Ligand SMILES: Nc1ncnc2c1ncn2[C@@H]1O[C@H](COP(=O)(O)OP(=O)(O)OP(=O)(O)O)[C@@H](O)[C@H]1O
């Protein structure tokens with residue numbers, strides 16, 4: 155579904171991604187871990203099409219389409235969804251109105267008619283229960299004054315509403331309390347199926363106990379330096395990243 | 409991927425939708441401002457002696473006045489002698505029915521989306537169409553007359569209802585109020601007149617549509633609305649002009665009078681030609697608008713959506729003379745390219761228990777410059793006066809300006825005055841967030857802006873709120889940088 159080949163990207167003239175290779179198949183869940191500043195959010199931003207990142211080398215293919223040629227909105231319409239590490243507040247725009255606009259933009263792109271008001275409300279109710287999203291937040295301005303955890307839940311609620319093919323969750327677990335982590339993870343698990351793929355960026359193995367990944371990658375200094383299965387996450391939890399960095403330096407100095 | 413600079417260029421070059429001119433035979437007086445032209449206008453309009461005297465007093469006041477210098481922009485050079493002070497479509501003499509209106513004129517208004525044919529007209533809206541300062545047609549007049557509502561051109565009112573005009577003309581905006589009002593008093597051409605009799609709730613929206621067409625003319629309309637005891641009226645004005653390289657002056661005066669328990673709601677959707685992206689051409693919109701809540705428990709509410717004009721300079725104001733009277737000002741002012749707006753309101757609390765509410769939403773894009781200027785004055789008699797002011801600025805891009813000048817003068821200890829202000833910016837991160845949900849940049853801006861101005865647009869009659877919303881999206885299309 156998604157193929158990333160030798161991806162290099164820079165921001166403000168600074169090279170951040172230095173040759174990422176990653177293949178994500180249909181229905182797979184990949185976890186990406188790595189120390190602060192290693193480039194995890196940058197990778198997510200480049201995939202979503204944030205303008206201040208410049209791709210200097212490499213390719214990204216999504217369902218046979220050159221993703222890098224598409225505008226951010228078209229990527230979303232094609233089925234790429236980014237749950238932001240830091241969701242943005244937009245005063246004055248109600249959560250509901252925003253979601254309806256987004257949903258209809260995606261539907262229009264796919265040649266579907268706009269959703270009927272009644273169907274929209276039904277869908278909203280259903281998905282709201284799935285991720286246990288507080289109904290009072292629906293009519294508030296988008297993320298404005300939401301607590302950290304509420305913002306994260308809103309990302310997952312949007313994910314459920316927009317039903318993308320590929321969802322990238324950037325540290326969705328940070329800021330969630332213990333119960334919320336369980337609820338949100340359960341919600342994500344319910345959304346998982348043979349057609350959908352997930353990229354879960356996290357620092358904590360705890361999340362991966364709920365959302366069990368097929369693969370775990372370690373991103374360091376703009377490259378994937380190790381790939382394994384969920385056991386790798388456990389090992390990282392115990393040993394940290396230093397041993398990997400040392401391994402890498404040894405390899406590079408040879 | 410579309411680069412935001414491209415979008416900016418796109419919009420900057422986008423043409424003003426209403427910029428066409430109408431080819432029509434006009435009576436145009438030679439340029440020049442003097443007593444002769446004032447006598448000429450007055451004679452052309454067959455005015456009574458007292459009105460000519462009033463005009464001449466206005467001219468005398470004008471001659472003693474200077475252009476102000478307190479505004480937050482450089483006063484443009486205005487050569488008032490170079491303007492023509494009378495322009496009227498030739499064919500119009502005395503119109504008895506729409507059939508007599510020049511078809512070219514009807515077509516013009518049709519093109520602007522203002523059908524003057526009553527069959528086609530928007531149900532529930534009566535329109536007075538003013539073309540180059542001359543009223544060319546008023547719809548639904550007959551129907552309104554049955555209820556005693558007078559809705560006609562100013563010139564017609566002078567002929568038909570001279571006592572009413574004489575009683576109220578200049579009582580809210582005196583002939584010597586300010587230099588532009590004085591100029592207007594001297595040379596005003598036409599405009600709109602409305603009288604709602606006692607206890608009548610006007611059954612439809614009254615609307616005046618102003619269209620500037622002629623070149624090198626100034627535009628000086630006068631509007632006078634009187635709501636008698638216990639009556640209600642909702643009035644809307646709209647305006648457009650052709651694209652011309654030189655600036656045109658529009659110096660109108662609007663006076664509102666609300667008697668006991670009466671209510672006037674006055675809405676403006678201003679879309680004069682704003683000039684091109686380098687600030688060439690466009691209308692100077694220097695207008696004096698003021699209402700007086702003369703009667704107890706009366707109410708005047710101004711709503712304005714200002715998107716056009718090279719310079720918008722106006723302060724629709726309310727004098728709260730009657731006890732427990734109420735004044736409101738809801739405003740959205742948008743500037744982009746090199747547009748300038750210096751607008752706001754003045755509320756004078758004179759009667760006791762008077763209340764006012766000011767909601768101002770400025771939007772600045774491109775190299776536009778937007779100022780809110782407001783005065784809340786509470787007099788010694790105004791016990792328990794209340795004011796709430798909310799004054800917000802929204803910036804789009806890095807080159808625009810936004811300023812607020814709120815003045816408060818309170819001479820009564822029991823008054824309560826609240827002022828809130830915010831400044832925010834449409835950030836690239838906000839746009840990206842919406843993009844990442846499948847919403848393109850144009851729509852994203854519209855979504856944010858509509859959310860921002862909702863409180864003001866909600867004040868407009870439904871059909872016009874929809875229009876205004878469209879107008880805002882068109883105006884701001886592509887201004888995110
Ligand atoms: N706009 C920018 N200008 C300059 N440097 C930037 C910019 N955005 C990101 N960076 C830098 O890119 C590097 C990677 O940042 P990124 O946010 O991708 O890290 P991360 O792996 O997500 O870290 P964390 O675990 O803390 O979320 C960091 O050094 C960061 O400072």
Ligand SMILES: [Mg+2]
Nearest residue numbers: 194195196239
């Ligand atoms: Mg990050």
